[in-house]
Amino acid sequence: GQNIDQPTEMTATEGAIVQINCTYQTSGFNGLFWYQQHAGEAPTFLSYNVLDGLEEKGRFSSFLSRSKGYSYLLLKELQMKDSASYLCAVSGWGKLQFGAGTQVVVTP
Amino acid sequence: DAEITQSPRHKITETGRQVTLACHQTWNHNNMFWYRQDLGHGLRLIHYSYGVHDTNKGEVSDGYSVSRSNTEDLPLTLESAASSQTSVYFCASRSNLAGANTGELFFGEGSRLTVL
Numbered sequence: 001g002q003n004i005d006q007p008t009e010m011t012a013t014e015g016a017i018v019q020i021n022c023t024y025q026t027s028g029f030n031g032l033f034w035y036q037q038h039a040g041e042a043p044t045f046l047s048y049n050v051l052d053g054l055e056e057k058g059r060f061s062s063f064l065s066r067s068k069g070y071s072y073l074l075l076k077e078l079q080m081k082d083s084a085s086y087l088c089a090v091s092g093w094g095k096l097q098f099g100a101g102t103q104v105v106v107t108p
Numbered sequence: 109d110a111e112i113t114q115s116p117r118h119k120i121t122e123t124g125r126q127v128t129l130a131c132h133q134t135w136n137h138n139n140m141f142w143y144r145q146d147l148g149h150g151l152r153l154i155h156y157s158y159g160v161h162d163t164n165k166g167e168v169s170d171g172y173s174v175s176r177s178n179t180e181d182l183p184l185t186l187e188s189a190a191s192s193q194t195s196v197y198f199c200a201s202r203s204n205l206a207g208a209n210t211g212e213l214f215f216g217e218g219s220r221l222t223v224l
Contacts, residue, residue, distance in 0.1 A: 033212065033213075035213075041217070041218075042198060042215035042216060042217050042218055043151070043198075043213075043215050044215075045212040045213070045214075048212065087150060087151065089151075094139075094156075094158065095141065095153060095156055095166070096141075096153075096213060097153065097167075098143075098150045098151040098152075099150055100148060100149060100150035101150050
């Protein structure tokens with residue numbers, strides 16, 4: 001099985017940087033995904049890491065350490081529209097298992 | 109454009125009734141999934157399918173069933189709805205081209221079910 005932990009909520013100021021951590025324990029691992037979900041909407045894909053290291057995509061970056069069972073999502077130059085829930089998901093045995101999500105609140 | 113659609117988007121039903129949520133995708137994806145989302149629990153996998161006539165149980169499958177008679181559709185049935193099944197349900201699909209373990213999930217817009 002898989003156990004995925006991430007903080008429940010984080011608050012940050014517009015223009016700042018926020019790092020969302022995700023730790024996981026899994027019996028099978030084929031990659032880690034990050035999704036963004038605005039209230040009342042479906043999750044949308046942000047990033048995918050299968051090898052150790054940092055993947056950068058514009059204002060968003062994601063890091064993976066497979067030996068530590070650890071990932072983080074870095075959101076830079078925060079904008080009000082970044083207020084959303086961010087879901088960490090581990091891929092293994094042909095399916096994705098999600099963490100409970102981290103609600104990010106961006107304040108002016 | 110290819111897409112994934114769910115219906116109905118909102119449903120209110122009574123305890124004990126049978127309910128079916130439809131999911132239809134036009135990407136020709138082999139892999140399809142049903143999740144439910146509840147506050148504090150995130151997305152939990154109910155059932156999934158890797159192709160026609162293939163179905164598998166997820167972590168919260170009790171009280172739910174699915175069938176896969178074609179590539180495009182994976183309907184989710186609640187045989188006898190219970191108040192504990194009040195939730196938002198998301199259908200998702202994934203390409204088989206990248207292999208079963210990789211590739212992003214594409215989600216439908218969700219179906220909000222209330223069981224009274």
